[in-house]
Amino acid sequence: MVCPGFFRQTSNGDAVLIILLALTTIACPFPAQAQKTNIQYTEPTPTTAQLAQRVQGTYTLGGGDNIRIEIFDLPQLSGQYQIPAGGVIQIPLIGSISLQGKTLEEAAEAIKAAYSRILKRPLITVSLQATRPLNIWIAGEVTRPGSYIIPLTSGAGNNPSVQFPTLVQALERAQGVTQAADIRRIQLRRRLDAEREQVFYFDLQQYLQTGDVTQDITLRDGDSIFVPTSTSVNLADARLLADASFANPTDQPRSVVVLGEVNRPGSYVVIGGETTNSVRTLGLPTVTRALQLAGGIKSTADIRRIQIRRQTKTGAEQIFNVNLWQLLQAGDIAQDTVVQNGDTIIVPTATELNPTEVAKLSETNFSPATIDVSVIGEVRGPGTVRVPPRTSLNQALLTAGGFTPGRAKTDSVELIRLNLDGTVSRRTVPVDLSQGINETTNPLLRNNDIIVVRRSGITKFSDSLNTALSPANAVVGTILIPTRFLELLRLMGLF
Numbered sequence: 001m002v003c004p005g006f007f008r009q010t011s012n013g014d015a016v017l018i019i020l021l022a023l024t025t026i027a028c029p030f031p032a033q034a035q036k037t038n039i040q041y042t043e044p045t046p047t048t049a050q051l052a053q054r055v056q057g058t059y060t061l062g063g064g065d066n067i068r069i070e071i072f073d074l075p076q077l078s079g080q081y082q083i084p085a086g087g088v089i090q091i092p093l094i095g096s097i098s099l100q101g102k103t104l105e106e107a108a109e110a111i112k113a114a115y116s117r118i119l120k121r122p123l124i125t126v127s128l129q130a131t132r133p134l135n136i137w138i139a140g141e142v143t144r145p146g147s148y149i150i151p152l153t154s155g156a157g158n159n160p161s162v163q164f165p166t167l168v169q170a171l172e173r174a175q176g177v178t179q180a181a182d183i184r185r186i187q188l189r190r191r192l193d194a195e196r197e198q199v200f201y202f203d204l205q206q207y208l209q210t211g212d213v214t215q216d217i218t219l220r221d222g223d224s225i226f227v228p229t230s231t232s233v234n235l236a237d238a239r240l241l242a243d244a245s246f247a248n249p250t251d252q253p254r255s256v257v258v259l260g261e262v263n264r265p266g267s268y269v270v271i272g273g274e275t276t277n278s279v280r281t282l283g284l285p286t287v288t289r290a291l292q293l294a295g296g297i298k299s300t301a302d303i304r305r306i307q308i309r310r311q312t313k314t315g316a317e318q319i320f321n322v323n324l325w326q327l328l329q330a331g332d333i334a335q336d337t338v339v340q341n342g343d344t345i346i347v348p349t350a351t352e353l354n355p356t357e358v359a360k361l362s363e364t365n366f367s368p369a370t371i372d373v374s375v376i377g378e379v380r381g382p383g384t385v386r387v388p389p390r391t392s393l394n395q396a397l398l399t400a401g402g403f404t405p406g407r408a409k410t411d412s413v414e415l416i417r418l419n420l421d422g423t424v425s426r427r428t429v430p431v432d433l434s435q436g437i438n439e440t441t442n443p444l445l446r447n448n449d450i451i452v453v454r455r456s457g458i459t460k461f462s463d464s465l466n467t468a469l470s471p472a473n474a475v476v477g478t479i480l481i482p483t484r485f486l487e488l489l490r491l492m493g494l495f
Contacts, residue, residue, distance in 0.1 A: 059164075061099045061107055062087055062221055064132025069111060072123035080129060093118060101193060104128060134165065136219055140227035141181035141313050142174040143248050143341075150219075166216045167202060170225060171246040178248065179238055179340040180312045182230035183208075188217060189224040205237065208244055229312045233320040235334040242284055242338040250283070256290050256339050260347035261302070263295030263368055263447060270339055286336045287322055288366045290345055296368035299390040299444035302350035303361065308337070309344040328360065353444065355437050362390040373445050375400035377453035378408035392442045394433050396451060409454040415443070416450040 061067065063085035071077045081089050087100020094114045099107045104126045112124040134150045150165050150173065167188065171177055183204040190198045200217065207215040241247050248254075250272035259265050270285040270293065283289075287306065291297055303324040310318040327335040339345070361367055367389045373396045374384045380401025387399055393415065397403070403410050416426045435442045445451075 059128070059131075060101050060103055060220065061128075062101065062132060065128065066130040067099075067104075067107070068127050068129050070125045070127070071115070071119075072125075074119075074122075083132075131164075132221065134219060134221045134223075136165075136170050136222075137224040138170060138174045138227075139225070141178045141229055142171060142176065142227055143178060143252075144175045145313070146174070148173050164218045164220075166218055167225065168204070168207075168216050168246050170219055171227070175252070176244075176246050176248040177227050177241070178313070179241065179338055180229055180310055180318055181241070182228045183241060185228060187226040187228070188219075189226070190220060191222050204244075204246070205240075208240055229314050229316070230318075233318055235320075235322065235337050238337050239334045248340070250285060254285055254339060254341035254343075256341075256343045256345060258290050258294040258345045258347070260345075261298040261300050261349055262291060262347055263298060265294060268293040284338050286338055287345060288324070288336050290339055291347070291366040296366055296389065297347060297361070298446060299358065300349050300353075301361075302348045305348050307346040307348070308339075309346070310340055311342045324366070325357070328364065353437050358390045358437060358444070362388045368447070371445065371447040373448075374450045375453070376450065377413075378404040378455055378459075379453050380404060387445070391445050392437050393429060393445060393451065394431070394435070394442045396445055397431075397433075397453075400451075403453065407455055407459045409456045412454075414452040414454065416452065417446060418448055 061083055063083055065083045066080065067083065068080045069078060069091070077092050083089055083099055086098075088096050088098045091097055091111065091114070094111070097110060097114055099110065102110060108124045108126040111126065112122055115122040115124065131152045133152060136148050136150060137146075138148060139145045148170065150170070152164060165173075167186070177183060184206075186202045186204060188200045188202065190200070192198060202215045202217060203212075204215055206212050242250070253269045253271050255267060255269050257267050268290060270290050272283050272285050287308070297303065304326075306322050306324060308318075308320055308322060310320075312318060322335045322337055323332075324335055326332045369389075370386045371389050371391065372384050372386055373391070375396055376382050379397065380403075382400065385396060385399045387396055391399075393413070397413070410431060412428050412430050414426060415429050416424065418424055429443065430441050432441045437444060
């Protein structure tokens with residue numbers, strides 16, 4: 001049965017084909033009558049949430065999408081299509097039609113307009129069956145910039161957007177943003193057509209601090225993400241970023257260089273947690289962990305002005321300081337900032353030493369546990385003594401038992417030091433046990449320093465004389481020295 005008024009007047013050839021198709025139709029629901037009631041709809045003023053939804057955008061079709069076209073009451077013309085590259089599909093009776101860049105609603109309208117030349121008031125619906133992989137470009141301050149193809153799965157129906165990746169998820173695929181990133185103004189560029197594009201800016205700092213999910217946009221095929229470089233460094237923000245899911249993973253090894261007042265300057269690989277692989281995923285890869293790997297700070301280190309030099313993706317260099325004394329005194333954990341691959345950490349030399357601070361720093365986990373100092377000569381317990389870091393010369397002498405009574409030269413000692421450049425320095429240090437830490441009379445010691453305590457003048461003379469008087473007994477005491485020689489030594493100021 002042919003439904004009256006269903007077909008438009010066409011050429012004879014087209015009419016015959018359409019009549020044959022119509023004869024296979026079992027029922028005639030009179031779609032024209034079903035649409036007699038026209039409802040006028042006026043869009044209300046959008047709310048904030050609606051505006052945010054518009055920024056997210058609607059899905060547009062492209063090569064690789066699978067769609068289903070339903071023509072009401074004509075199953076012979078309905079079917080499933082995979083859109084090829086270029087977006088042009090072939091439809092029965094219509095031929096070629098481009099769906100590239102169209103939304104599902106726009107695609108249905110385009111197909112309806114094409115069929116309207118031969119069908120009267122056709123009812124067309126287009127549904128998305130399977131989505132194409134998204135091709136997203138990510139550049140700027142991310143660990144691995146480049147092009148990413150993200151395969152998708154979607155449910156049936158016309159609202160598959162819940163399965164689409166977001167801005168944050170895309171950054172995670174690029175192994176996170178760097179510590180030099182400015183996440184307050186991340187840029188997203190979206191192509192509308194061959195000549196037009198939209199540019200959006202998103203504040204992921206607000207997303208982290210307030211949970212504003214409108215800052216985490218749903219991505220579309222062809223989107224381009226750019227993460228700019230921060231013009232300044234905020235240590236508190238850097239610590240917050242380090243804990244984010246879209247930051248560089250904490251167990252990701254990063255190579256840094258540690259220079260200056262550390263025991264083993266050089267290049268080190270820093271990982272999260274302790275410096276052993278068994279627990280490397282615990283904690284963050286921070287400045288103090290890098291100092292631990294470098295053997296800890298020296299006694300002469302200035303931890304108030306530790307400098308970080310950081311290369312950015314633009315080729316420029318960020319330079320900023322951290323104050324680990326503020327970490328120790330006030331618990332400002334932001335000062336123990338997370339390091340980034342390629343960072344250089346420079347520990348300067350202190351210009352002034354405070355004994356109270358020296359004692360406190362020797363107890364920190366970024367100071368070495370002990371250092372070895374050799375004390376030889378006229379002390380009660382000569383040999384190598386293991387002392388805490390930031391031990392002074394006076395303390396080392398006392399640790400070795402102090403001067404040997406009556407034999408040691410107590411007014412000065414000799415300090416021998418192996419320098420990093422391979423040279424050996426030696427100097428005479430006046431001894432004053434009442435002095436606090438200072439470079440002149442009571443310097444801080446370094447690992448492998450040697451302190452030589454010489455014999456006093458009278459001891460040298462008596463040892464030589466006793467050796468001469470009693471060659472067979474080299475250990476004869478000073479009691480063998482005649483009284484007249486002692487008087488002579490007193491007159492010479494040697495005893």
